[in-house]
Amino acid sequence: MDFVRSLTAPIRGRSRLCLTGALTVLALFLPSTPAMPEPSGGARVRGGAYMGIGVLAHDGDTGSRPPAGRASQPEGVDVASHQLNVDWPTLWKDGTQWAYTKATEGTYYTNPYFTQQYNGAYKVGMIRGAYHFATPDTAGGATQADYFLAHGGGWSKDGKTLPGVLDIEWNPYGAACYGKSKSGMVAWIRDFLNRYKARTGRDAVIYTATSWWSDCTGNYSGFAATNPLWIARYASDPGTLPAGWAYHTMWQYTSTGKTVGDHDRFNGATDRLKTFATG
Known part of the structure; x- marks a missing residue:
């Protein structure tokens, strides 16, 4: 002074x-x-990633949306902390029937809005689940699966809980494939999926985009027989799927939907969605 x-x-x-x-x-x-x-992909700090963070930058948006014929497919949403407290009653009134909430990222982040988002969807009548944003450069697959399960990523056969999701896509903090070789990435994903299945009895859903999957796993087809696919593509149809999958289970079709941006469709009627929840 x-x-x-x-x-x-x-x-x-x-x-x-x-x-x-x-x-x-x-x-x-x-x-x-x-x-x-300034990291690539849009997330400024660790923990800020969310489902579909790299889709617009890498695959774009065609500006067209699912045709009327898909209206029978149950509408869903996926949310993360940047949506804050979600207006679930409005989404329910608009016909949204299911939801996924980000629970964790790596082994260093838990969503501070998880309780409001996860329980809020359940309270209005939606079938809901949780997802984990993978960061394969920070910890092993099995370790991250354990972290996910310890912070909201579990599953129960109550008819209202969907199986956990591995969100594996572009790295918003650095190199797109997290510095891993194609075989190394496949091994990491396998470790996560095996641990989740061993501890819950359910096969986790894989959320990804075809272009990322091709670039970072070599378009590996080995998970298609066991793990449901949630495909990301902002267009009027899901487009070409990753190798091995003959069909998708869920589809993130837009980042500019009502109330919250990310909206999705379940590939089946409502009774099939309920069956999917119970396993």
């Missing part, structure tokens, strides 16, 4: 220019805080 007074006292009553110059000199003696690098 004595140093500050020594700089400012002599310039009282003088022009603002003199004061500005003195403060500039003072700044030279103060430690500076380096700017944080």
Whole structure:
């Protein structure tokens, strides 16, 4: 403080220019805080990722939406902390029947709005589930599955709880494939899925985009026989699916829907959605 007074006292009553110059000199003696690098994909800090964060940047949006013939497919939404407290009654009145909430990311983040979002969907009558945003560069697949299960990612055969989802897509904090080889990525995913199945008795759903899956797993087909596919594509149809899957179970078709942005369709009638929940 004595140093500050020594700089400012002599310039009282003088022009603002003199004061500005003195403060500039003072700044030279103060430690500076380096700017944080801006990660690719849109997430500014760890924990800020969400389902579909890289879809617009990498696959775009055709601007068209599912035709009327798909109206019989139950509407769903997926939410994360950036949606804050979700208006579930409005979504329910608009015909939304199911929902997924982000529970965790890596082994370092839990959604602070998880309780309101996960329980809120259930209370209005929706079938709901939880998803995990994978970061394969921070911890192993089995370890992340355990973290997910410890923070809301479980499943119960109550007819109102959907199986957990592995959200595996573009890395919003760095290299798209998290620095892993194609075989390394497949091994990581397998470790996550095996641990989830061993602890819950259900096969987790895989959420991904065809282009990411092709680039980062080599379009691996080995999970299609056991794990349901949730495909991301903002268009009037799901498009080409990753290798091995003859059909998708869920489809994220837009990031600009009503009330919350991300809206989805279940590939079947309402009775099939209920069957899917019970396993």
